[in-house]
Amino acid sequence: MAHGTAAGSKGHAHPSYMAIFWWLAALTAVELSVPFLLQNAEGFALFVKASSLIGMAATKAVLVAMYFMHLRFESRTLAFIAGTPIVLCVFLMLMLLPDAFA
Amino acid sequence: MSHAAAVLSHADPAESPLTPESWGKLGMWVFLVGDAMSFGGLLAAYGALRLSAPDWPVPADILGIQLTAVMTFLLICTSVTMVKGLDAIRNGDRPGLVRFLMLTVVGGALFLGLQAYEWNHLMHAGGVTLTQLHGENSLFGATFFVLTGFHGLHVFSGVVYLLCIAIQGMRGKYTAESNNQVEIAGLYWHFVDLVWILIFTFVYLL
Numbered sequence: 001m002a003h004g005t006a007a008g009s010k011g012h013a014h015p016s017y018m019a020i021f022w023w024l025a026a027l028t029a030v031e032l033s034v035p036f037l038l039q040n041a042e043g044f045a046l047f048v049k050a051s052s053l054i055g056m057a058a059t060k061a062v063l064v065a066m067y068f069m070h071l072r073f074e075s076r077t078l079a080f081i082a083g084t085p086i087v088l089c090v091f092l093m094l095m096l097l098p099d100a101f102a
Numbered sequence: 103m104s105h106a107a108a109v110l111s112h113a114d115p116a117e118s119p120l121t122p123e124s125w126g127k128l129g130m131w132v133f134l135v136g137d138a139m140s141f142g143g144l145l146a147a148y149g150a151l152r153l154s155a156p157d158w159p160v161p162a163d164i165l166g167i168q169l170t171a172v173m174t175f176l177l178i179c180t181s182v183t184m185v186k187g188l189d190a191i192r193n194g195d196r197p198g199l200v201r202f203l204m205l206t207v208v209g210g211a212l213f214l215g216l217q218a219y220e221w222n223h224l225m226h227a228g229g230v231t232l233t234q235l236h237g238e239n240s241l242f243g244a245t246f247f248v249l250t251g252f253h254g255l256h257v258f259s260g261v262v263y264l265l266c267i268a269i270q271g272m273r274g275k276y277t278a279e280s281n282n283q284v285e286i287a288g289l290y291w292h293f294v295d296l297v298w299i300l301i302f303t304f305v306y307l308l
């Protein structure tokens with residue numbers, strides 16, 4: 001994916017933004033097909049549907065953060081700061097699970 | 103004035119060790135971290151309410167997935183125009199910066215227009231209100247309107263923010279050497295796109 005990099009004036013090479021765009025567009029197209037392919041999914045099919053959709057959304061979010069927000073080229077400490085909400089939100093969701101299934 | 107204060111007043115502001123370009127960029131990242139937790143809290147609450155409801159509807163049966171797919175594609179396109187704008191000014195192309203920023207603003211405004219149409223349609227023809235769904239009490243509408251409304255407010259703020267940056271760009275404020283505020287505004291806009299990617303999946307597709 002990092003093919004076709006170009007040097008930015010900040011001294012680091014950035015990837016081809018259009019390549020990232022096409023990846024995002026393709027993932028969105030695949031995402032859109034999932035609810036139609038797995039209509040009224042239950043049991044294992046529901047698990048496949050949910051995990052594939054969440055996986056694709058997470059991949060898209062990482063692509064935007066890493067390449068459009070240039071997190072890949074920032075210091076590692078800044079990347080840790082940026083990743084903090086993910087840890088806290090997962091923790092929050094785990095803490096809410098008992099309520100969800102009460 | 104004490105000796106220390108005198109020295110400080112003449113010294114250049116210390117560089118942020120995390121973002122050597124500016125403190126402003128670090129400030130935006132800290133703001134985005136806090137904002138991400140707000141969205142995370144709303145999404146977690148949505149998940150808990152949905153899982154605890156015995157008869158939560160299938161979103162695709164009520165919400166217009168095709169229209170929202172267009173909105174998603176539009177927002178992805180504006181992310182590209184935003185980075186292209188930053189790339190343009192880093193190469194000294196000021197008209198390019200303004201052109202790409204204006205495209206981003208137009209894309210954001212279109213997104214808001216489509217969202218307004220979607221809300222209007224859902225409330226009048228779709229039977230979705232804050233408290234009811236097809237005449238029966240349901241939290242579906244409340245979670246939907248709060249999540250998409252909070253995001254829509256961010257898009258609106260982003261459109262105004264980028265318009266201000268574009269106007270400053272027209273006045274020649276940014277150059278190939280000095281364009282930090284464009285990058286900071288871009289961080290905000292990409293964050294809005296990133297959050298929509300998650301909302302689109304959790305609220306519309308799942």
